[in-house]
Amino acid sequence: MMGDDDHTAAxxxxxxxxxxxxxxxxxxxxxxxxRTFGSLNSAKDNAVLFxxxxxxxxxxLAGLIGEGRALDPxxxxxxxxDQFGNGLSSSPSNTPAPFDxxxxxxxxxxxDVRAQHRLVTEEFGITALHAVVGWSMGGQQTYExxxxxxxxxxxxAVFAATARTSAxxxxxxxxxxxxxxxxxxxxxxxxxDPADVRLGLKRHAMAFxxxxxxxxxxxxxxxxxxxxxxxxxxxxxxxxxxxxxxxPNNLLCQAAKWRAGxxxxxxxxxxxxxxxxxxxxxxxVAFSDDxxxxxxxxxxxxxxxxxxxxxxxxxxxxxxxxxxxRPEDGAAIDEVLAELLKS
Numbered sequence: 024m025m026g027d028d029d030h031t032a033a034x035x036x037x038x039x040x041x042x043x044x045x046x047x048x049x050x051x052x053x054x055x056x057x058r059t060f061g062s063l064n065s066a067k068d069n070a071v072l073f074x075x076x077x078x079x080x081x082x083x084l085a086g087l088i089g090e091g092r093a094l095d096p097x098x099x100x101x102x103x104x105d106q107f108g109n110g111l112s113s114s115p116s117n118t119p120a121p122f123d124x125x126x127x128x129x130x131x132x133x134x135d136v137r138a139q140h141r142l143v144t145e146e147f148g149i150t151a152l153h154a155v156v157g158w159s160m161g162g163q164q165t166y167e168x169x170x171x172x173x174x175x176x177x178x179x180a181v182f183a184a185t186a187r188t189s190a191x192x193x194x195x196x197x198x199x200x201x202x203x204x205x206x207x208x209x210x211x212x213x214x215x216d217p218a219d220v221r222l223g224l225k226r227h228a229m230a231f232x233x234x235x236x237x238x239x240x241x242x243x244x245x246x247x248x249x250x251x252x253x254x255x256x257x258x259x260x261x262x263x264x265x266x267x268x269x270x271p272n273n274l275l276c277q278a279a280k281w282r283a284g285x286x287x288x289x290x291x292x293x294x295x296x297x298x299x300x301x302x303x304x305x306x307x308v309a310f311s312d313d314x315x316x317x318x319x320x321x322x323x324x325x326x327x328x329x330x331x332x333x334x335x336x337x338x339x340x341x342x343x344x345x346x347x348x349r350p351e352d353g354a355a356i357d358e359v360l361a362e363l364l365k366s
Contacts, residue, residue, distance in 0.1 A: 032058075037054065037141075044130055046128055051122075055104060055142055056111035057081055057105060058081040061097065071364070075161050076158050076160045077281055082103075084158070084161075102142070104138075115273055124213045124215070127276060131283060132167050132284050133171070136167040140171075140172060150175065155169065158183055163281070170286040173300050178303050180308060181307045182345050183315065183342055183344070187294055204223065206222045209271070214270075223271055228266040229258065232257070234342075235315075236312075237339050245340070248349070295327045302329070306363050310335075312338065312340070314342065336355045344356075
């Protein structure tokens with residue numbers, strides 16, 4: 024089976040039919056969008072699942088895929104699924120009433136992964152993935168895959184994500200969601216007309232400008248090497264430009280999943296027991312200056328996963344190291360992935 028190999032084309036749609044969310048709601052005619060790169064071999068053992076981060080979509084990390092890269096489509100069949108709430112899969116912005124906007128069912132990381140499992144098994148006939156790789160919320164989905172379907176995950180790489188959202192990380196989610204909700208257009212628990220939102224997205228972007236990289240990024244003026252004239256230029260030109268076009272109801276849907284992430288739910292809250300289920304070759308990758316998922320949080324998770332390894336990539340880009348905006352960051356990520364995928 025051939026991949027699309029074009030991140031600019033519209034994603035494919037996998038029809039889930041009536042889909043029961045873990046919150047108890049059923050969404051009629053649920054859809055899971057996705058893209059693929061490369062070709063699935065006859066043995067169906069070269070598939071790599073690559074779920075995306077908060078605010079992203081199936082094209083967001085296509086820059087990490089390419090000939091000569093660790094995620095090489097000439098070797099692997101790479102599946103990039105869109106999570107619920109991102110505007111491409113079923114989301115508040117694209118679902119008809121009575122499930123549109125603020126009436127969209129509460130969604131969990133587990134819902135994304137159960138839908139992805141159906142895509143992998145029903146659409147492609149894959150019983151075991153060569154690897155699952157994810158950054159941030161994609162990393163939360165990777166943990167869920169490795170714990171929920173251990174027999175289906177041979178290798179796993181988690182970048183800048185933890186198995187359970189920490190108290191500190193929950194505070195950040197609370198901060199940026201409160202800023203989104205501070206817009207006058209927000210009422211009754213959702214945006215009645217997302218096209219009118221201005222202040223909420225601006226304030227949300229400001230929170231990410233401050234916390235997504237690091238103090239070193241601003242102190243050493245790393246933004247200059249990225250082509251910005253000042254720290255304010257970076258905040259306005261990159262962060263606000265990135266978020267300003269997004270649907271705030273979709274962001275709030277995703278943020279709630281991020282905040283509630285916890286694979287310990289599989290074992291009655293016992294995180295060690297949940298992580299002990301993982302049988303994949305597992306590597307957790309921390310970014311040195313990450314404020315969302317610090318190195319120490321990764322160390323604690325790795326200590327509970329059989330045979331897992333921790334790698335630390337030093338970068339002033341903090342949580343956003345994964346974007347590969349600096350060539351050395353992209354090279355470091357490729358090195359970790361190549362080592363895992365060939366193991």
